[in-house]
Amino acid sequence: MASEDRRAREKVEVQERILNAARELFVSQGFDAVSMRKIADAIEYTPAALYVHFKDKHELMQEMCRRDFGALTRETLKLSVVKCPIARIYLCGAGYIRFGIEHKNHYRMMFMTPHPPELLPTDEDRKKMNDPDQDGYAFFRHAVREAIDQGKFRPEYTDAEAVTQTFWAGVHGVTAIEITHCSDPWLALAPLAARIELILDVLLRGMLADPAELDQMKAALRKGGML
Amino acid sequence: MASEDRRAREKVEVQERILNAARELFVSQGFDAVSMRKIADAIEYTPAALYVHFKDKHELMQEMCRRDFGALTRETLKLSVVKCPIARIYLCGAGYIRFGIEHKNHYRMMFMTPHPPELLPTDEDRKKMNDPDQDGYAFFRHAVREAIDQGKFRPEYTDAEAVTQTFWAGVHGVTAIEITHCSDPWLALAPLAARIELILDVLLRGMLADPAELDQMKAALRKGGML
DNA sequence: ATCTTTTAATGAACACCGTTAGTCTACCAC
DNA sequence: GTGGTAGACTAACGGTGTTCATTAAAAGAT
Structure with missing residues (x-):
């Protein structure tokens, strides 16, 4: 045939x-x-x-959008070479924002528009969703879990899911505001780069048991040319 | 006539x-x-x-929407009775998220939809926009400025505008995610209350010169029945 | 009291939109 | 050859935001 x-x-x-x-x-x-x-x-x-x-x-x-967003997943998963989970979290966040802003309409469609609740994930989807080697969210959550297990975060932060979603909320906030309000004459937004660095620093420092570790990590990243 | x-x-x-x-x-x-x-x-x-x-x-x-959002401004401005700028920032953030989630469609329209750039603010608008007694954003930024002036924040955080927008990004992120994804079968969101407390804690702690001040402030707020 | 101007509201249309039902036609397996 | 299948087409339905010429009525001017 x-x-x-x-x-x-x-x-x-x-x-x-x-x-x-x-x-x-x-x-x-x-x-x-x-x-x-x-x-x-x-x-x-x-x-x-x-x-x-x-x-x-x-x-x-x-x-x-689904097809195009494979690119975000692939880009995110590349960060598996980064050993330190804190650095991985930081770079994930930075990459996420950058990607969203470079694909404004895609981002809007994927993360700022409700999807019809009729399309439920299949069992196969569920498997993928929880595999850090296939799903960006799972990859990120895995990094959070590692950080928790290594005692990097404050002792009260034990719920990897909640921490992941809070970090996500932060980077999503910056991305979404930039997308919707970047040319809003009613608003004088600070430079994007500054807002990106600020949110990442603040989020991570607020979670870390030892806030000073943020600066050490960033210094190391700069030394390696990854920042 | x-x-x-x-x-x-x-x-x-x-x-x-x-x-x-x-x-x-x-x-x-x-x-x-x-x-x-x-x-x-x-x-x-x-x-x-x-x-x-x-x-x-x-x-x-x-x-x-403009008319209905007067309610958010009024509610926010009520917090002028709170003396401590850190506490004011915290309560502003909490109120903002709560308001957004109680008025999902309004919030979507106001903060998640680009406005046509043709409608420029008048001079009168510009005056209002910068008056903490009339505008919610200015009110919030004023609290941030106070906190900075009182040396509450880390010394590198001197730009009130950027700090304000970063805090806003955080609370906006939580609000927007809840609005768009609260019934998304592809996502298992942690309880909303937990995410609200987490983002506020993390943001503020990440900015404070003395992170311990967050817990003192929250303890004081609880004592006063404001939390 | 009559005439003129203004203005809210109308009816009818325009140019789109997403979507569907029915039809045609080219190809495939038998 | 024949029947079936599946992709594409024509035509239409019911909806959308918006415009424009026209009406009717009230207000103001003389």
Whole structure:
């Protein structure tokens, strides 16, 4: 059945052309600027044809973001070479913010827009979600757990999940504010770089049993050219 | 010209009925659920009539949110009775998050949606914006400045604007994550109360010259029944 | 009391949007 | 060849924000 393979290949190719057309509109103008009709026009198809390949607009956009966000995961996982969990946490946070700001609309879609609660994760998804070698969140939480186990954090901070989510909240806050308010004339934002360093320093120092360790870690990172 | 006054009163009354109808749809179902036609139906007017009173849908929604957010400002300003700037900062943050979560859609509209950059603040606005007795942000920044002047923060933290925005980023992060992801099956969020306390503790402790002061302050607040 | 100006509200339309039902057609397995 | 399948198409439905010419009524001026 070579022809069957070919048909499958063709199908995938069409889907990819759809997703690429969608991406082009999306990155430059955001979700609302992507209309099924515009996508269809771009690839010289009829709007209805898109529904052969995707359930609806939301699923289409989600699929596109999902693929593109593999890049964030891959970039994050690269940090497994960093031995010290504190340094790993710091670099994860910095990378996360940077990525979000370089992909504003993707970030908005993934982390600032509620997803329909109908799409539940499969068992396979659940497995991935908890594997630090496959999932960025799990990777980060693993670093937190290591730090806790090594007694790096204050003794009252034993809940890795809560600590992870608090750190996430901090970096998400900086990212989200930059995305939504960077050109808001009602607000005079301090330089982004300063805000990034501040939030990372403050969060980590506030969690560390020995706050001085932050500066040692940063000095070491600078020495290694990783900061 | 008594009749002129009456006409003005009537106009204001219609505007208010529009805003109230809009609010009702908005709080329960969000921005997208509010359509000009639905609002018009609710007050038994024609859709076009709304454009006599408001430039467009966005301005209408913005005006509604603006009014409702007076409540946040008023609630924040109440904290001027708290003498210690550190405690004031802490309570501001807690109140901010609480308010955001009790008014999810309003918060989303005000702080998670970019505003059209065409509407510049007037000179009067600019005056208000910098008056701690009228503006919540200025009030908060003033507390930060006090804390800095009193030597409460680490010596390298001298930029009140940056510190304010970093603290804001933290509380915004918690609020925004709760709003967008509270019913996300892909995420197991720690209890909200725990995340609130954690972020406030961590942020403040990370900034304080003497981290132990956080616990003293919290103890004092608990004694006074303010926490 | 009549005439003019102003203004809120209307009806009808425009240009979009996401989505669907029914149809056509090219290909595949038999 | 025949029947079935699946991708693409045409046409439409019901919705959206918004505009514009027109009405009707009230206000002000003479």
